[in-house]
Amino acid sequence: MTKKKEITKTTYQLPIGPIHPALKEPVMFEFEIDGERIVDVDVSLGHVHRAIEWAGMRRNSIQILYLAERICGICSISHPIAFARAVEDACDIEVPERAGYLRVIQCELERICSHMLWAGVAAHEIGFDSVLFLTWEMREKVLDLTEYLTGNRITKAIITIGGVRRDITKDQLPKIHETLNYFKDNFEKLRKIFLDDKTFKLRSQDCGILTYDDALKLCAVGPTTRASGVKKDVRVDQAYAAYGDLDIDYITPDVLTGEVNGDVYDRIIVRLLEVKQSIELIEQAITGMPSGDIVSEPKIPKLLNHIKKTAGEGIGRHEAPRGEVIHYVKFDGEHENPYTWKVRASTYNNILPWIPMLKGEQIADIPIVAASTDPCMSCTNRVAIVDQNKKYELDKEQLHKLSVEKTRRLMR
Amino acid sequence: MAKGLPKSFKKALWVYHCNSGSCNGCDIEIIAALCPRYDVERFGIKLVGSPRHADVLLITGPVTRQMEDKVKRIFEQMPDPKAVICVGNCGNTGDVFYESYNLVGPVDNVIPVDVHVIGCPPLPESIIMAVAKEWVKLETLEAKK
Numbered sequence A: 001m002t003k004k005k006e007i008t009k010t011t012y013q014l015p016i017g018p019i020h021p022a023l024k025e026p027v028m029f030e031f032e033i034d035g036e037r038i039v040d041v042d043v044s045l046g047h048v049h050r051a052i053e054w055a056g057m058r059r060n061s062i063q064i065l066y067l068a069e070r071i072c073g074i075c076s077i078s079h080p081i082a083f084a085r086a087v088e089d090a091c092d093i094e095v096p097e098r099a100g101y102l103r104v105i106q107c108e109l110e111r112i113c114s115h116m117l118w119a120g121v122a123a124h125e126i127g128f129d130s131v132l133f134l135t136w137e138m139r140e141k142v143l144d145l146t147e148y149l150t151g152n153r154i155t156k157a158i159i160t161i162g163g164v165r166r167d168i169t170k171d172q173l174p175k176i177h178e179t180l181n182y183f184k185d186n187f188e189k190l191r192k193i194f195l196d197d198k199t200f201k202l203r204s205q206d207c208g209i210l211t212y213d214d215a216l217k218l219c220a221v222g223p224t225t226r227a228s229g230v231k232k233d234v235r236v237d238q239a240y241a242a243y244g245d246l247d248i249d250y251i252t253p254d255v256l257t258g259e260v261n262g263d264v265y266d267r268i269i270v271r272l273l274e275v276k277q278s279i280e281l282i283e284q285a286i287t288g289m290p291s292g293d294i295v296s297e298p299k300i301p302k303l304l305n306h307i308k309k310t311a312g313e314g315i316g317r318h319e320a321p322r323g324e325v326i327h328y329v330k331f332d333g334e335h336e337n338p339y340t341w342k343v344r345a346s347t348y349n350n351i352l353p354w355i356p357m358l359k360g361e362q363i364a365d366i367p368i369v370a371a372s373t374d375p376c377m378s379c380t381n382r383v384a385i386v387d388q389n390k391k392y393e394l395d396k397e398q399l400h401k402l403s404v405e406k407t408r409r410l411m412r
Numbered sequence B: 001m002a003k004g005l006p007k008s009f010k011k012a013l014w015v016y017h018c019n020s021g022s023c024n025g026c027d028i029e030i031i032a033a034l035c036p037r038y039d040v041e042r043f044g045i046k047l048v049g050s051p052r053h054a055d056v057l058l059i060t061g062p063v064t065r066q067m068e069d070k071v072k073r074i075f076e077q078m079p080d081p082k083a084v085i086c087v088g089n090c091g092n093t094g095d096v097f098y099e100s101y102n103l104v105g106p107v108d109n110v111i112p113v114d115v116h117v118i119g120c121p122p123l124p125e126s127i128i129m130a131v132a133k134e135w136v137k138l139e140t141l142e143a144k145k
């Protein structure tokens, strides 16, 4: 035996988070690194667990709307709308046609807002701060419009059970058109920056690839899965509100480039095209909007009484900017508060795809790859298990198991 | 602008932002304040990446149990004199999450807060106003030294 010292090449661990300047929200990554290459990834969640579902089971449906709104400040229409749809499903409440159109307009405005926000963050992650400022300046235009239509910039409190709370009147239309036209005029500029710019191409092409099979297997949702070529969009699959009347189709990257790579670049394409699609949808909705009521039951005590007397369960699905959100409620027919309320936010599905995306990439690609799914921790963290001071970190298998269990629960 | 603020500031103010379990609403409004519409950087207010460089801590969210020690640690890492601004109702009172079993907040319970910004989320204008108020406090603290 030689006495030569053996040089072992081991990997090392790199923890990132829960508080880190590259992350806007608390989440913790544990990377297994070999040189510059990522060998394995583990994600630990639960830092933003606020017991929202637990609190929801102690409140009545109208109060939950405001709680649902605060699950996530960016999807502050998606969660209430999914919840409202679940309650409407459970209690057989019919939504007036005009309300359906108004809901579409609000949802699509939120989508534009969210995608613009994402575009800025993505640019920031690769160090392109001037684009961050450009997109956020454009985003302010949508925020202005949202404030004009709903009275608030972020938490809009516009959705209610059985309809919406504020109508869009004729004299508000010019302002809507003005904003939409602004976006149409500037769309080309955005497209050029995000799709033709060399820096963006270098950083985003062939990076963070999620294959078609992986996207299906891991149940990715929203733009993340569509960028991998999976045609999945609740607005088309199970048209609700007024989406059935509007001209809408799946957006996959091959619409523009003719091929699907499933990389970060494709995710940018999908989101960018969705902004355009949203603008068109809002225009269609405005032209096609019938007159009529905006809420099925304006008297809230009467509505709550109806809900109280109903026993049953309902599911509400909605295509949020980040993908499908599902709310499930069950009423026992005796209480105002739901017996169960379960939320499945879109980022929950989009976390597992991080693992195939990040494996084999370089450390420097972590922020842009992670950001490319547009993660929203405050939505997701309600599913982590927290018990007093003991923290259970969920690993991949557990997370998957939980996910499967949860789907089964939802199917029941 | 806040009363007592000298016409020309002696120093630029560096801000560190910490999310202790918020819904993101306040966080995006903080970033919005930094972006061209409000552009606080022209006053020398800058977001920094480490608490060790910061004069002011902007904290959002109701402080969940998992974040408690992290928030404390961030506060301890900041150099003196330092100031804390709590942005948003949920950090001030708990807001819609008030009864949750997983909160140790409001933020007051964890670290001393100097300025409370109300609103859910507050307008960027109010956030800027709060930072300006902090300035007064920091300049007085500095003067006492």
Ligand code: SF4
Pocket (backbone or CB within 6 Å): A070, A073, A155, B022, B023, B024, B025, B026, B027, B060, B061, B087, B088, B089, B090, B091, B095, B119, B120, B121, B122
């Ligand atoms: S104050 Fe409101 S908007 Fe701000 S983080 Fe808390 S719940 Fe969200």
